[in-house]
Amino acid sequence: xxxxxxxxxxxxxxxxxxxxxxxxxxxxxxxxxxxxxxxxxxxxxxxxxxxxxxxxxxxxxxxxxxxxxxxxxxxxxxxxxxxxxxxxxxxxxxxxxxxxxxxxxxxxxxxxxxxxxxxxxxxxxxxxxxxxxxxxxxxxxxxxxxxxxxxxxxxxxxxxxxxxxxxxxxxxxxxxxxxxxxxxxxxxxxxxxxxxxxxxxxxxxxxxxxxxxxxxxxxxxxxxxxxxxxxxxxxxxxxxxxxxxxxxxxxxxxxxxxxxxxxxxxxxxxxxx
Amino acid sequence: xxxxxxxxxxxxxxxxxxxxxxxxxxxxxxxxxxxxxxxxxxxxxxxxxxxxxxxxxxxxxxxxxxxxxxxxxxxxxxxxxxxxxxxxxxxxxxxxxxxxxxxxxxxxxxxxxxxxxxxxxxxxxxxxxxxxxxxxxxxxxxxxxxxxxxxxxxxxxxxxxxxxxxxxxxxxxxxxxxxxxxxxxxxxxxxxxxxxxxxxxxxxxxxxxxxxxxxxxxxxxxxxxxxxxxxxxxxxxxxxxxxxxxxxxxxxxxxxxxxxxxxxxxxxxxxxxxxxxxxxxxxxxxxxxxxxxxxxxxxxxxxx
Numbered sequence: 001x002x003x004x005x006x007x008x009x010x011x012x013x014x015x016x017x018x019x020x021x022x023x024x025x026x027x028x029x030x031x032x033x034x035x036x037x038x039x040x041x042x043x044x045x046x047x048x049x050x051x052x053x054x055x056x057x058x059x060x061x062x063x064x065x066x067x068x069x070x071x072x073x074x075x076x077x078x079x080x081x082x083x084x085x086x087x088x089x090x091x092x093x094x095x096x097x098x099x100x101x102x103x104x105x106x107x108x109x110x111x112x113x114x115x116x117x118x119x120x121x122x123x124x125x126x127x128x129x130x131x132x133x134x135x136x137x138x139x140x141x142x143x144x145x146x147x148x149x150x151x152x153x154x155x156x157x158x159x160x161x162x163x164x165x166x167x168x169x170x171x172x173x174x175x176x177x178x179x180x181x182x183x184x185x186x187x188x189x190x191x192x193x194x195x196x197x198x199x200x201x202x203x204x205x206x207x208x209x210x211x212x213x214x215x216x217x218x219x220x221x222x223x224x225x226x227x228x229x230x231x232x233x234x235x236x237x238x239x240x241x242x243x244x245x246x247x248x249x250x251x252x253x254x255x256x257x258x259x260x261x262x263x264x265x266x267x268x269x270x271x272x273x
Numbered sequence: 274x275x276x277x278x279x280x281x282x283x284x285x286x287x288x289x290x291x292x293x294x295x296x297x298x299x300x301x302x303x304x305x306x307x308x309x310x311x312x313x314x315x316x317x318x319x320x321x322x323x324x325x326x327x328x329x330x331x332x333x334x335x336x337x338x339x340x341x342x343x344x345x346x347x348x349x350x351x352x353x354x355x356x357x358x359x360x361x362x363x364x365x366x367x368x369x370x371x372x373x374x375x376x377x378x379x380x381x382x383x384x385x386x387x388x389x390x391x392x393x394x395x396x397x398x399x400x401x402x403x404x405x406x407x408x409x410x411x412x413x414x415x416x417x418x419x420x421x422x423x424x425x426x427x428x429x430x431x432x433x434x435x436x437x438x439x440x441x442x443x444x445x446x447x448x449x450x451x452x453x454x455x456x457x458x459x460x461x462x463x464x465x466x467x468x469x470x471x472x473x474x475x476x477x478x479x480x481x482x483x484x485x486x487x488x489x490x491x492x493x494x495x496x497x498x499x500x501x502x503x504x505x506x507x508x509x510x511x512x513x514x515x516x517x518x519x520x521x522x523x524x525x526x527x528x529x530x531x532x533x534x535x536x537x538x539x540x541x542x543x544x545x546x547x548x549x550x551x552x553x554x555x556x557x558x559x560x561x562x563x564x565x566x567x568x569x570x571x572x573x574x575x576x577x
Contacts, residue, residue, distance in 0.1 A: 006303035006312075007562035035304070048559070059338035062506060064559055103560065106302060224334055226341055227558035230298020233345045234334035244328055244348065249298050 002040055005033040008064075008103040010050060013094050014076055020155025022126065023083075023092050026076040027100050039069045039077070041112075041134035042220055042253040045104030046228040047079065049090050053101075061087035063226050066248070068197070069105055070129035070159065071136060077102070080129040080159060106228045107252045110134050110195055110218055117193040117216075121145065121160075122182050122206055124198025125153065130220050130252075132159045134195055143185055147178030147202060179205040186213055194256075196220070204262040217256035223247040238263065274374050274572050276314070278550050279446040279472040279527055281408060283314040284375035285568040286544065290531045290554030291385040291411060291450065292319040292345070296366045297359060299561060308378070311370030312557065312564030315550075317383045318355075318363065320413045323393050325351035330498035335483040340506025340533070341555055342481045344499030347387065352400055355384075364406035373568035381408030383448065387416050389425075391438035398442035409446035412439065412470075415454070415477050427455035429464035436468025448529065451475040453516055462520040462528075474529035474552065475520060476513045478503025506555040507533045514546055521547020535563070537570035 011027035032038075039045075048064035065087040071078040083092045094100065110130070113119045119142035121131045128146050135144065144163040148154040151171040157163040165173030166181055174181055179202065186192055186209070196206040197220035210217040223235035228248045236244035237251075240260040245251065276283040289312070296316055300307050328348030335342040350358060363382055371378040384407045388394035394412060401407045414426030414435065426432050426449075436449055449465035451458060453476040462473045481504035485494040495501075513532025521528045530548030533555070534540050540551040556563045 003304045003306075004302065006299065006307045008560045033306070035306075054339070060336055062336055062340060101560075224332070226334055226343075226555075227561075229302040229561060230295045231293060231561070232334070232343065232558050233292075233295075233328060233348055234343060236328060236331050236333055236348075238330075242327070244331075246298075249301060 002037045002043065002105050003035065004104050004106055005036065008046070008101045011077070011100045011102050013096055013098045013100055015096055016092070016094050019158060021082065021152040022156045023081040024070075024159070025079045025081050025091060025094060027102070029072060029075055029077050030102070038072055039105035039133070040109035041137045042068070042109035042130050043105035043107050044068050044228070044252060045077070045102045045106065047091065048087075048101045049094055050099035050101055053090060056086035056090060058086070061090060063087075064101060064103065064228070065091065066222075066225050066228055068130040068220070068252075069133060071132045078132075080126055080156070082126040103228055107248055108250070110220070110253050112137060113193050117191050118142070118189050120182065120185050120189065120192055120194050122178060122194060122196040122198070123147070124178055124202040125149070126156070127198035127202075127220070127222065128156060128159060130197050131195065135160050145178050145181040145185065147198065148172075177205065178202065179209055182206065183209060186215060193217070200262050200264050207256045207259060207262055210256055218253050219256050219259070219262065220253045221247045221251045221262070274575055276550065279409065279448065281315065281381050281446060283381070283550065284372045285314045285572060286550045287313060287540065287564045287568040287571070288315040288383075288529070288550055288552050289313045289317050289557065289564060290552040291317045291413065292347075293554035294557050294561075295319065297362050300366055303561070305369070308366065308369040309371045310373045310565040311380060312562060313380065313553075314372040314375075314568065315381045315383055315408070316363070316367055316370065317411060317552070318385050319349060320347045320385045320387045321349050321352055321355045321397065322347060322387050323352050323397060325349065325354060332496055332498055335496050335502065337481065337483065337504060337508065339508035340504055341558070342483055342497065342502040342504050343478070344497040344502035346499055352397060356400065356404065360404060360406055367406070373565045374572050382406055383409045383411050385411040385413055385450070387413035389416050389418065391435045394435060394439045395442045398439045402443040402445060407445065409448060410443060411448040411450050411474060412436070413450050415450070415452040424452055424454065426452040426461060429457070429460045432461055433464035433468040436465050436470050440469035446471040448472040448474050450477055451520070452477050453512065454480045458516050459519045459523040462524050466524050466526050470526060472527045472529060473520060473524065474531065476509065476516050476532045478505045479509055479512065505533070507535060509533045510539060514542060517543055517548050518546040534567070537567050537574070540567050540571060
């Protein structure tokens with residue numbers, strides 16, 4: 001796991017291109033600080049535009065937004081964006097050469113599978129992002145199952161290689177839920193381990209299926225957070241024992257056995273209309 | 274640029290607001306680089322209560338115009354958990370911390386405590402008094418009195434009595450964190466001084482609420498799990514400036530000024546308004562190095 005330096009860094013945007021209903025924002029990775037290694041799969045960064053951050057609807061955005069580092073490639077960090085509020089909207093507007101604040105990489109990454117384990121990657125919506133860098137980190141090919149609401153969003157599957165797609169409206173791939181694909185995959189897999197990220201309802205379906213089948217699972221959680229490094233205590237998610245974990249420092253990747261249920265996270269305002 | 278403050282010597286005038294920087298979590302995220310330079314000339318802990326608290330149910334945050342409403346609910350391990358688990362780690366971080374402008378390492382640890390009665394606060398203060406690692410205490414008095422329901426810090430007479438009750442329990446510097454959610458803040462500051470406080474700090478967050486934007490207009494559903502929360506960030510800075518100036522005019526004891534500080538100019542304005550020390554809070558969420566950046570800018574101006 002890579003430790004970030006204790007300050008935000010200014011990155012330069014190298015590209016911002018549409019991918020179906022999403023955009024892929026690329027920024028030149030910062031030169032590593034002493035002792036820093038490349039971001040690990042599942043880690044995230046708090047990002048904000050250097051210029052015109054604020055001044056949108058309700059004078060927002062003010063706080064940086066937490067984004068998985070979706071891939072590190074050719075000296076760039078990649079982020080998968082979906083315009084759902086004033087912060088994501090401003091990030092979607094950024095163009096080549098624009099400046100981006102980034103604090104990170106932050107958080108607990110995925111633990112890679114043991115030699116005898118067979119990884120299955122399950123993602124939904126914009127939550128597919130950390131599965132791309134995980135796919136790059138795996139030493140053996142693993143099935144990739146991705147769920148989207150419709151065809152425009154399903155184009156996001158191109159972020160990963162060889163993905164099997166499900167759509168809610170049945171316009172592309174398997175008509176229905178990605179957990180139906182997962183149940184089928186689990187049936188034919190010896191020593192499976194599931195890596196999942198997506199909306200809370202999907203993650204809960206994955207968690208519950210893995211619990212029923214005795215399958216180990218690592219879930220990458222999302223929650224609105226102000227800081228990303230344990231200062232604000234805003235990203236609280238209930239654990240099975242009734243205490244709260246902080247998604248930023250106790251996650252974002254948690255073992256599914258830590259949770260009794262994946263609940264709707266408390267966003268700080270990127271509330272889809 | 275040594276700054277004397279309530280019996281402490283600070284390397285520069287920038288500290289953190291309680292509850293806005295978890296030094297243990299930051300050390301975990303950033304490693305030992307956090308300590309050089311350490312963002313603050315003194316480290317103020319988050320609020321410690323006698324019993325452990327889980328905190329409020331989520332959602333806990335709402336992004337408002339120019340700021341943030343939080344309803345965190347003071348999660349903490351309780352006094353015993355703090356002393357046994359957190360204090361040894363905070364001590365080693367504070368000993369290794371070299372703030373901007375200091376030749377060597379070491380920043381004072383200020384422990385913030387809250388109780389709903391004078392007896393609870395006395396017990397907290399007495400327990401902290403025995404700890405060498407704790408340099409000073411800050412009382413969070415933005416807590417409802419269990420019998421009256423009024424915030425202890427909102428009523429001058431009640432505040433004076435509580436501070437006077439706690440004062441004999443400790444010889445360490447005693448800072449009273451004032452609430453802005455009251456009619457006459459300078460009267461409360463004077464009451465804290467009369468009760469024996471060595472300093473006052475202000476402003477705490479402004480009470481605020483937000484409705485659930487996802488439910489549509491007219492639903493009336495509160496967004497925050499705790500119902501109401503506290504507003505901080507740039508939106509409150511001008512309120513802080515007025516309250517700090519009004520308090521500093523009335524009291525003899527030093528004042529810690531805070532509220533929406535983002536840069537050296539904002540800190541300078543609070544110092545000019547009469548604050549001895551300035552605390553940085555919400556801006557550290559956006560950049561953990563905000564404190565040391567501001568301190569370095571203040572010192573470079575002072576040298577020029």
